[in-house]
Amino acid sequence: MFVNAGGGIVKEEANLSIRVQPDSFFQGGDALRTEETIIEGGNIPSLYQSARVGNFCYLFNNLSPGDYFVDLHFAEIININGPWGMRVFDVFMQEEKVLSKLDIYSIVGANKALQLADVRVSVGEEGTIIIRFEGVNGNPMVSGLCIKREARLPASQVKQGYVICNNCDAEIEISSAQNKYLRMMATVKYEKKIEELKTQCQLKTDECHEAWMSLTAASEQLEKVRMVLDNKFLQNLYLDQAMEKQAADLRDICSKYERDKRLWTAVLDNLEKKVMAMKKEHCQLSHEVHQCSDSIPELNKMVFAVQAMVAQCDDLKLKFSEEQAKRKMLYNQIQEAKGNIRVFCRCRPLRKEEISAGYPMVTDFDAAKDGELGIFAGGSTKKIFKFDRVYTPKDDQVDVFADASPMVVSVLDGYNVCIFAYGQTGTGKTFTMEGSEQNRGVNYRTLKQLFKIAEERKDTFTYSISVSVLEVYNEQIRDLLATSPTSKKLEIRQASEGVHHVPGIVEARVENIKEVWSVLQAGSNARAVGSNNVNEHSSRSHCMLCIMVSTKNLMNGECTKSKLWLVDLAGSERLAKTEVQGDRLKEAQNINRSLSALGDVISALASKSCHIPFRNSKLTHLLQDSLGGDSKTLMFVQISPSEQDLGETLSSLNFATRVRGVELGPARKQIDMGELQKLKMMLDKAKHELRSKEEALKKLEENLHNSEGRAKGKDQLCRSQQEKVSELEGRLASKTQFCRQLEKQLLELADGMKEKEEICFNLQQKVKELENKLKVQEHTKPMTLQHKVKELENILKDRTQQFEHHSAMLQQQVNELENKLTTEGRNQGFQMLQQKIKELEGQLKLQEQQESVLPVCCAEKLGVTPNQTKSRIRVQVLQEMDPQSMRNLNSMNQTINQESVLLKGTDSLHKIRRRRELQSTGTENNILLSTPVLNKRILSTESKNARPIDQSRALARLTRSTKSAATSHRILSSNKLYKDQVQGNKESNKSKIWLR
Ligand code: ADP
Ligand code: MG
Numbered sequence: 001m002f003v004n005a006g007g008g009i010v011k012e013e014a015n016l017s018i019r020v021q022p023d024s025f026f027q028g029g030d031a032l033r034t035e036e037t038i039i040e041g042g043n044i045p046s047l048y049q050s051a052r053v054g055n056f057c058y059l060f061n062n063l064s065p066g067d068y069f070v071d072l073h074f075a076e077i078i079n080i081n082g083p084w085g086m087r088v089f090d091v092f093m094q095e096e097k098v099l100s101k102l103d104i105y106s107i108v109g110a111n112k113a114l115q116l117a118d119v120r121v122s123v124g125e126e127g128t129i130i131i132r133f134e135g136v137n138g139n140p141m142v143s144g145l146c147i148k149r150e151a152r153l154p155a156s157q158v159k160q161g162y163v164i165c166n167n168c169d170a171e172i173e174i175s176s177a178q179n180k181y182l183r184m185m186a187t188v189k190y191e192k193k194i195e196e197l198k199t200q201c202q203l204k205t206d207e208c209h210e211a212w213m214s215l216t217a218a219s220e221q222l223e224k225v226r227m228v229l230d231n232k233f234l235q236n237l238y239l240d241q242a243m244e245k246q247a248a249d250l251r252d253i254c255s256k257y258e259r260d261k262r263l264w265t266a267v268l269d270n271l272e273k274k275v276m277a278m279k280k281e282h283c284q285l286s287h288e289v290h291q292c293s294d295s296i297p298e299l300n301k302m303v304f305a306v307q308a309m310v311a312q313c314d315d316l317k318l319k320f321s322e323e324q325a326k327r328k329m330l331y332n333q334i335q336e337a338k339g340n341i342r343v344f345c346r347c348r349p350l351r352k353e354e355i356s357a358g359y360p361m362v363t364d365f366d367a368a369k370d371g372e373l374g375i376f377a378g379g380s381t382k383k384i385f386k387f388d389r390v391y392t393p394k395d396d397q398v399d400v401f402a403d404a405s406p407m408v409v410s411v412l413d414g415y416n417v418c419i420f421a422y423g424q425t426g427t428g429k430t431f432t433m434e435g436s437e438q439n440r441g442v443n444y445r446t447l448k449q450l451f452k453i454a455e456e457r458k459d460t461f462t463y464s465i466s467v468s469v470l471e472v473y474n475e476q477i478r479d480l481l482a483t484s485p486t487s488k489k490l491e492i493r494q495a496s497e498g499v500h501h502v503p504g505i506v507e508a509r510v511e512n513i514k515e516v517w518s519v520l521q522a523g524s525n526a527r528a529v530g531s532n533n534v535n536e537h538s539s540r541s542h543c544m545l546c547i548m549v550s551t552k553n554l555m556n557g558e559c560t561k562s563k564l565w566l567v568d569l570a571g572s573e574r575l576a577k578t579e580v581q582g583d584r585l586k587e588a589q590n591i592n593r594s595l596s597a598l599g600d601v602i603s604a605l606a607s608k609s610c611h612i613p614f615r616n617s618k619l620t621h622l623l624q625d626s627l628g629g630d631s632k633t634l635m636f637v638q639i640s641p642s643e644q645d646l647g648e649t650l651s652s653l654n655f656a657t658r659v660r661g662v663e664l665g666p667a668r669k670q671i672d673m674g675e676l677q678k679l680k681m682m683l684d685k686a687k688h689e690l691r692s693k694e695e696a697l698k699k700l701e702e703n704l705h706n707s708e709g710r711a712k713g714k715d716q717l718c719r720s721q722q723e724k725v726s727e728l729e730g731r732l733a734s735k736t737q738f739c740r741q742l743e744k745q746l747l748e749l750a751d752g753m754k755e756k757e758e759i760c761f762n763l764q765q766k767v768k769e770l771e772n773k774l775k776v777q778e779h780t781k782p783m784t785l786q787h788k789v790k791e792l793e794n795i796l797k798d799r800t801q802q803f804e805h806h807s808a809m810l811q812q813q814v815n816e817l818e819n820k821l822t823t824e825g826r827n828q829g830f831q832m833l834q835q836k837i838k839e840l841e842g843q844l845k846l847q848e849q850q851e852s853v854l855p856v857c858c859a860e861k862l863g864v865t866p867n868q869t870k871s872r873i874r875v876q877v878l879q880e881m882d883p884q885s886m887r888n889l890n891s892m893n894q895t896i897n898q899e900s901v902l903l904k905g906t907d908s909l910h911k912i913r914r915r916r917e918l919q920s921t922g923t924e925n926n927i928l929l930s931t932p933v934l935n936k937r938i939l940s941t942e943s944k945n946a947r948p949i950d951q952s953r954a955l956a957r958l959t960r961s962t963k964s965a966a967t968s969h970r971i972l973s974s975n976k977l978y979k980d981q982v983q984g985n986k987e988s989n990k991s992k993i994w995l996r
Contacts, residue, residue, distance in 0.1 A: 005145060034077040059130050060130075068121045071148070073113065088103045093129070104141075328414075342635070343656050346637070397445070415630050419567070419635075421442075422656065423639060424651075442566060448516075460555055466509045467546070472618045477491075477492075600620075
C-alpha cells in the first residue's frame, strides 16, 4: 500500500506495479502542496510535491498478522531556504522510535527526496500499524508512506519437519520433539542474538546520539562560522566595492596626474623660453641702463632746463591771465566808451514794385559815414538824424555784422548783450537778424563768431553754448523749440540776483555751427505769422533768440555765465494804419504796448530812475538782466526809403533817436576824446604785449619740444657713435697691424741700406785700386779699352732706362699707398707712423745729399754719366717710401752690383775718361742733355702723384750733379765740408755707415 501523504492519486505510476493511493489513514495534520521541482524524486517525483504536516499520525487497520516493511518518503518543501533545525521530529512505529530528531534540510537540503526504506514492523493479532510523528522543533512532515508485507516462501518450497543440511543440501527429516527443541534452541539463540544486537544497537544508538549531538554542536558551530563567513563575505564585498571605487578614483587621479604633468611640462617649456627671452631682454635692458646712466648727466641738465622752462611757463601763464583780465577790462571800457546802448540805422533798398510805382526815396546818405541820415520830410525840409552807424541800402550783411561782432567778444568775456531789430514791418528786421541761407544774418553770424573765438581761446577757456528760441505773442511766451505744444503757461522767474529765466524752456546745447543752423530753422519754422494788409508776411510777434554761454577759465578756474539776446521785434507800425479789428487789433495793441515799454525801460535806465518798469511787458521782463548795468545793447532801427512809408520811418527814427539820445545823455556826449585815445593806446599796447607774450609762450613750448627732440636725437646719435667707435676700433686694430708690418719693412730697408753702404764703400776702395792699376796700365792697351768702355756705356744706358721705368712704376705705387694712408689713417698711431716716415725721409735726404756727392765723384772717376747716379738715388728714395716694392728694389741693387762688377773689370776706364775730360765738351754735353730729360720725368711724376719734395730734391740733385760734372774739384772740397757737417750731426747708423 502506497499512500501519497497530503496529495491525491499519482498518475505517473500507471506503468508501475505499485498504485499510489490518495492520502488516507491519517489522523490530524494538514495537507500541503508545492509546484517546486523535486530533485532525485525517482519514478514518482510528484509524490514529494505534497505532504502532510502538523500534528498527525497514520493508522492502518485490518492487516493480517506478520511482518511488514514500511518505507517513509520525506522532502523539505516548506523551509526551502533553511536554515537547519527549523524542522526536527521523531518517528514512532508501533510506539517504537524508528527515527530520532530527523532534520530533512540538514541531511539533503530543500526540495530533495529522502527515503527511509524497509523498516520492519511486526503486526500482531490486532492487525494494526500505527505510525506516529512527533515534533521536537517545528512540525513533522511526510510526503509518502509505503507498507509492504514481507515475502513468504512458496508453500512448495517450505516443507514442514525437514531440515536442509548445510553441507550436502540433503533434506533431513526431524521429529516434532526435535523440532520443538530446535525451535527452542533457535529461539534461545535468536533471543541471545537479539539481546546482543539490542545491546549493540543501544551502544550504537548512544554512539549515534553522541555523534549526532556532536554533529549538531559542530553544525551549530559551523553555522556560526558560516554566519561569520557570511559577514566576512559581505565585508569583503563592501571592501571589494570600496577597492574598485578607490581603484577607479586612483585611475582618475592617475590620468589627471598625467594630463597635469603634460600640461606642466608644456608650461615649464614655455616658461623656460620666456625666461630665456627675459634674460636676453634683461641683458639688453642692462645695456640700455648703462647707456642711460651714461646719458644721465646730460638728461639732468635737460631736466633742469625743462624745469626752468616750466617755471618760466608758469610765470608767463600768470602774466597771461593778468593780461587777459586787463584786456577784458580795457575792452569793456572801450565798449562802454562807445556806449552801452548803440543804435544803428539800416535802410532797405527800394522794392521793384516801389520803383515801378515811381515812389521817390526820402533818404539822404551823404553823411552816412559820419552816422548822419537825412530824411526829406515833405518839400525841401531835410531832417537830420544821428546814429552810431548808418547803413545804406548798398551795405550788405557782412558790413552790418562787422559792427555788431565786438559785442560777441563781450559775451565771451562774461557780459550780457542784447541785440534787437526795430522797425516797421517789411523794412528788413528779419532780413537783418535771420537773413537767408545764402545771405545769413546777425543771428547766424554771431553764433559763428562765438564758435570761432571759442576755438581760438580753447587753450585757456572752455565754453558751453546753449540756445533757446522764444516768441512773445499777445503777451504770452511760446517756446519755439518745444517739440510738443504744452498748455502750461511759461512764466519768467528770478533765479538769483540779476538772473532771470523761464522754467521749462528748451535749452538746446549746440556744439557747432551746423547744429545752430538747424536750431534756428526749427525756431523760425515754428514762429507765428499773421497777415494784414500792410505786408502779407508781417510778423506780429517778437522773436527772441537767447544764447547762453558758460565760460570756464582754465588758468584760474573762474566760471562765468552770460546771455546774448537776439530779438527780431514785431512791426512797429501804428495801429491806425493796419486797419485791423478783433484779434488782429489785440495783436497790434500788445505789440505797441511792448514796444513803448521797451522805450520806457531804456529811458528809465538812462535817467537812473529808482524804478525801472521791466514788468510792464513780457518783452522787457525777459530782457531784464540784459538791459542796463554792465550789459550792452545794440538796436538796429530798420527803415524804408520809400516816400510811402515816410510817416512810419520818421516814427521809427524818432524812437531810435530817443533811445540813443537818452542813453548817451549830455554828460556822456562830452567824453574826452583824448582820454579815449589814451585808452585806445593802452588797449593797443596791452594787445601788443599780449600777442608778444603769447608768441614767447609758443616759442618756449616749441623750444621745449625741440629740446625733447634733440635729447632723443642725441640718444640715437650716441648709440650710432658707439657703433661707429667699435667699428673704428676694429679698423684701428687692422691699421696698427699694418703699421707694424710697415715698421718691419722699414727695418728691413734700413738693413738693406747698410748693406748698400758697405757695397759702396767696397766700390770706392775698388775704384781707388783700379785707378792705381789704370795709372800703371795707362800706356799699354788704349784702343781695346776704349772700345770696351763704349760697350759698357751702352749697356749702362739700357739698364738705366729699364731702371727708370721700374722706378716710375714703383713711385706710382708709393703715391697710391700714401694716398690710401692719408685718407684712411686718422688715428694717432698712424700719424705717428707718418711722422716716423717723414723723419726717416729727412734722414735719408741727408744721406742722399752725401750720396749724391760721392757717386758723382765716382762717376767722374769712372766716366759714368750723372743720369746713372741719379737713378741710384731714386732707387734709394723709392726704397724708403715704398716698402712693398722691396723685392723690385733688391733686384735693382743686384743690377747695380753687377754694374759695379763690370766696372771693376774695365782696366783702362780711367784713361778713357781722362781723354774725354780733355775733350771737355763730351762730358758737359752729356750732362746738359740729361738735365731736361730728368726734369721732364720729375715733372711728370709730380703731376701724377703731387709730391713736391721729389721735385725740389731732384732739382737740387740736378744742379749739384751739373756742378760736380763741371767743377769736380770744387765739389770734392764741398763734399769734404759736408762730411764735416754730417759728422757733427751724426745720429743714425745709416749716416755713420755712409760716412765711413
Ligand atoms: P520785416 O521782418 O521787417 O518785416 P523782412 O526782413 O521780412 O522785413 O524784409 C522784407 C523784404 O525786404 C524781404 O523780402 C527782404 O528780403 C527785403 N529786404 C529787407 N532789407 C533788405 C536789404 N537790406 N537788402 C535787400 N533786401 C532787403
Ligand atoms: Mg519780419
